Amino acid sequence: MEDMAALFGGLRFRHMDLFRVKRVEFILGECAETLETLGLYPSDPYGEEFFE
Amino acid sequence: MKKTNPTGRPIVNNRALLQHFNLSRNKSLRTLETTAESIDAADGATFDFFETVLPSITSSAPLDVVVIYKEFDFSIMPHCSWCDSEAVRSCCNWPIPRVSEDVRFQRQFRAFREMHRVRAFRLVLCVDVFDCMVEGGIEALRRFVEAEKVKGGLDYLSQEPLIIFEKRSLRTRFVDQSPGWSMTRAIHASAL
Numbered sequence: 001m002e003d004m005a006a007l008f009g010g011l012r013f014r015h016m017d018l019f020r021v022k023r024v025e026f027i028l029g030e031c032a033e034t035l036e037t038l039g040l041y042p043s044d045p046y047g048e049e050f051f052e
Numbered sequence: 053m054k055k056t057n058p059t060g061r062p063i064v065n066n067r068a069l070l071q072h073f074n075l076s077r078n079k080s081l082r083t084l085e086t087t088a089e090s091i092d093a094a095d096g097a098t099f100d101f102f103e104t105v106l107p108s109i110t111s112s113a114p115l116d117v118v119v120i121y122k123e124f125d126f127s128i129m130p131h132c133s134w135c136d137s138e139a140v141r142s143c144c145n146w147p148i149p150r151v152s153e154d155v156r157f158q159r160q161f162r163a164f165r166e167m168h169r170v171r172a173f174r175l176v177l178c179v180d181v182f183d184c185m186v187e188g189g190i191e192a193l194r195r196f197v198e199a200e201k202v203k204g205g206l207d208y209l210s211q212e213p214l215i216i217f218e219k220r221s222l223r224t225r226f227v228d229q230s231p232g233w234s235m236t237r238a239i240h241a242s243a244l
Binding site for chain 1: 072073074075077078079080081082083084085086087090101105
């Protein structure tokens with residue numbers, strides 16, 4: 001993901017569905033100025049890591 | 053394995069969650085989308101997820117929370133000859149809900165109220181189903197919204213819930229299992 005951001009000079013998505021995605025904090029930070037719509041799915045299997 | 057508290061609800065690690073889903077930097081954020089299936093999580097974990105994430109939204113723009121309803125979120129749907137095709141029937145082989153539709157919607161409306169308590173938003177309910185099921189889906193949502201309004205369960209909202217739909221056809225979206233959607237038409241619940 002970092003490589004992709006470097007290649008394109010940053011990420012500027014306006015709409016994202018985050019499902020089965022790691023490094024969410026990096027992606028959200030990259031799109032801090034542009035993101036308008038965000039799809040969140042707490043039943044995402046990767047959400048398991050947010051439970052103790 | 054998830055730990056649970058005495059009520060059986062999983063314990064959410066808020067610190068880990070906020071580390072990943074801190075939305076305070078996203079100043080243009082106007083819409084959060086999720087699925088009714090996520091809201092419907094029987095263990096109540098979704099409450100904790102959104103109660104943690106929603107307050108981190110500091111965008112000054114009004115926030116829409118869009119809840120997407122799929123075919124399997126409705127118990128009664130219209131049936132037509134088009135649905136008899138093998139492809140549709142195999143695609144529509146969704147699991148049978150464990151609890152009744154009434155109970156599931158009551159649980160969802162309770163979740164919306166809890167979410168709104170920590171961050172105000174406009175509630176948008178999106179019927180994202182096959183073409184022939186749109187009418188039944190809208191009718192079902194309208195029925196549940198009206199029933200909730202009669203009970204005063206939506207009094208906390210400053211605006212009427214918005215009901216919108218996305219028609220899907222076999223030709224264009226059959227193999228598309230992504231949770232994405234696009235708005236094609238919006239209907240105010242009060243106008244139905």
